[in-house]
Amino acid sequence: QVQLQQWGAGLLKPSETLSLTCAVYGGSFSDYYWNWIRQPPGKGLEWIGEINHSGSTNYNPPLKSRVTISVDTSKNQFSLQLSSVTAADTAVYYCARRDSSWFIYDFWGQGILVTVSS
Amino acid sequence: SSELTQDPAVSVALGQTVRITCQGDSIRSYYASWYQQKPGQAPVLVIYAKSKRPSGIPDRFSGSRSGNTASLTITGAQAEDEADYYCNCRESSGNLVVFGGGTKLTVL
Numbered sequence: 001q002v003q004l005q006q007w008g009a010g011l012l013k014p015s016e017t018l019s020l021t022c023a024v025y026g027g028s029f030s031d032y033y034w035n036w037i038r039q040p041p042g043k044g045l046e047w048i049g050e051i052n053h054s055g056s057t058n059y060n061p062p063l064k065s066r067v068t069i070s071v072d073t074s075k076n077q078f079s080l081q082l083s084s085v086t087a088a089d090t091a092v093y094y095c096a097r098r099d100s101s102w103f104i105y106d107f108w109g110q111g112i113l114v115t116v117s118s
Numbered sequence: 119s120s121e122l123t124q125d126p127a128v129s130v131a132l133g134q135t136v137r138i139t140c141q142g143d144s145i146r147s148y149y150a151s152w153y154q155q156k157p158g159q160a161p162v163l164v165i166y167a168k169s170k171r172p173s174g175i176p177d178r179f180s181g182s183r184s185g186n187t188a189s190l191t192i193t194g195a196q197a198e199d200e201a202d203y204y205c206n207c208r209e210s211s212g213n214l215v216v217f218g219g220g221t222k223l224t225v226l
């Protein structure tokens with residue numbers, strides 16, 4: 001059974017850099033795209049970006065200038081960095097596995113609430 | 119960029135049928151998938167590739183597509199189906215991802 005376990009700092013000050021990591025247990029790491037998706041409190045899902053095992057990335061254009069997604073295949077982990085955060089970046093951040101064939105998110109992490117506050 | 123539009127809220131009487139829709143240009147080219155999200159939980163995939171269901175999803179959930187509109191139908195809605203539902207699709211460019219704004223389903 002595939003499990004995604006994520007961790008990172010939950011409280012940031014404005015202008016700091018958000019940093020989260022997601023570890024993948026079970027299943028193939030190389031056959032999928034690994035995604036970050038966020039959800040502001042009381043709002044909908046927003047796709048942040050994705051990476052595959054070889055480091056190829058796609059980013060949501062509105063966030064692209066502030067986002068870096070990286071991968072460590074030796075540990076089956078991938079990470080998100082979001083720079084210059086503001087209160088608008090307060091959200092639950094999810095990592096998720098995207099199936100390449102059907103373009104679906106079939107496994108998700110538990111989610112982490114990241115709050116940006118001075 | 120491409121957008122997916124959903125009705126913010128829909129209600130259905132217990133045991134009745136409800137359709138939740140998702141409109142967007144990218145749906146003409148790519149199948150949408152549907153996710154159910156209950157409070158405090160991560161989303162769960164319920165329908166993909168028009169009307170495929172992952173293991174464990176009841177067969178009262180089905181999907182369809184017509185033109186630029188994807189639909190999720192729940193036939194015989196149950197109390198446990200009360201949740202937020204999100205559609206998701208590739209953007210028209212093919213490399214990017216877009217989510218609909220979500221539909222809050224209330225089962226009366």
